[in-house]
Amino acid sequence: MNNKQVRIALLENIHTNAVTALKQSGFSDVELLDTALEEEALAAKLAEVDVIGIRSRTQLTQAVLEKASHLKAIGCFCIGTNQVDVDTAQRLGIPVFNAPYSNTRSVAELVICEIIALLRGLVSKSNAVHRGTWPKQARGAYEARGKTLGIIGYGNIGAQLSVLAESLGMKVIYHDIVTKLPLGNAKQVEGLDELLAQSDVVSLHVPQLPSTKDLITARELYLMRKGSVLINAARGHCVVIDDLAEALRSEHLAGAAIDVFPTEPKSNTEALDSPLCGLENVILTPHVGGSTMEAQANIGLEVAEKFSQFIDKGTTVGAVNFPEIALPKRDDTHRLLHVHHNRPGVLSAINQLFAVHNINIAAQSLLTKGEIGYLVMDVDQSDAEVALEQIRGIDGTIRVRLLY
Structure with missing residues (x-):
């Protein structure tokens, strides 16, 4: 089968430069859809194509993949691959590619924005002005300079966040399960408990693994300094949301910013169901850490290139399961x-x-x-x-x- 015969479908409004790059590489049959597909419709689509590209909503489960064993490759146009049963894909001989680097900067910048907003209490102040009051006061508002940022997971995003935070004058400490060379003046601490106890701001940047499920529970939240804030732009299963809501209501924590949730809406018109909704000084964003035009453009090129290299040459560099x-x-x-x-x-x-x-x-x-x-x-x-x-x-x- 030559390139012109390979059928490719890209779901969930993947950036159009992925289509352009694939067509420039000789792939003429490239379909771009702006939505995710549920199991029945997804299975029907997979029956028609040789290569599938998805983002975070589409779920390529064992049942779905076993009906599409003819697939040649899967591309996750995002960092994570937890929406794909990668073990089943491996067993069927299907490589799974992702883009672990292209939206690093976007996520790090969002976290910096949230650190400043939470320390200054901007969410509650903005809401108060919208309601018709004028809370002009310094109480509860702090500079980022001089505060300690604790980063849990010092990978690509955690390391870049470290550099940006230091440029604000923050002290950076981090915890990782392996020894990592620090950037700038950041320091690795031995344990999670030590990081929690020393940090004014805690930010999670860990992958979805069994070991990171419920990583932050009531115990960890109450090990954090009173008046500190928590940010999670990693994976929704890392934080027990009910415990976080209680720690915020009790005012042990001064605020939180959550971009990922254990259960997320399946469409843009569905509402988030979370005990965090309506709480003061809590920033809730719809899983947009990597959703900038720059990041999506870079991701489109990165995964499209991996598709091309695999289909043309059999190259599997960057495959998570091959x-x-x-x-x-x-x-x-x-x-x-x-x-x-x-x-x-x-x-x-x-x-x-x-x-x-x-x-x-x-x-x-x-x-x-x-x-x-x-x-x-x-x-x-x-x-x-x-x-x-x-x-x-x-x-x-x-x-x-x-x-x-």
Whole structure:
């Protein structure tokens, strides 16, 4: 199948430059939809396409993916991939790509904005003016300069937030499960409890993992300094919302900014159901940490490029559930992709079969990850069809594709 035959669908109003980039790479059948699709409609769409691009609302569950085992690739045009059953995708031989870097700046800037707004009490003051009062006073308003920011998770976003916060004159400490080299004057602390006790502002930047579920409960909230504020622009399952609401009502915390929620509305017309709604000095945003025009444009290009590299060359660099292989193209060869169960003897069996049939291997790269192995192999053009036929019969094969 050449590029012109590959059918691609991009859901959830993905930036149009993804379409432009794909078409410039030779993909002519690219469909752009402005909404997410529910299970039945999603399954119908997946039956029509070879590659699917989504954002955070579309749920590619095990049941959905098992009906679309012909899919060649999945692209999450965002940081996270928790909306995709990546283990099922791996088992079916479908690489999942994302954009872990393109909206880093956007999220960090939102957090800086929220830090200042919360420390100054801007939400409650703005609401009061809207209601017809004039609360001109300094009580409860503080500068960011000199305050301590505690960052939980010092990855791409946490590190960039660290740099921006220091430029405001904040002291930055951070906690991560692994030792990370600090940027600027930031310091890593040994434990979460230590960070909570020392911080005026706590900001979460951790991935969605079993270990980060309910990371912040009533216990952690009451370890925080009285009058401190909490920001979560990471994952909705990290904070127990009922506990946060109680800590705010009791005035142990002075404020919070939440961009992600355990359960989020499925459409822009649906209301958020949360005990945080209506509380003073609480900023609630609709999962827009990475939703800037710049970030979405960059994400569109990043994931579109990964699609192109995989479809054209079999390159899986940046796939979250696949071994990462990038084998350069070679002249006068055809390329075979072989996804198989990760078990001993597969490569030996392939090489023995090729030797029996006098198939010359020009280049070969094999890596494994989890339950699968991924083999990219170039053979002489005259051997391609025989090689494809032979490799299909190898025990443990999940899927095979002849690229060119």
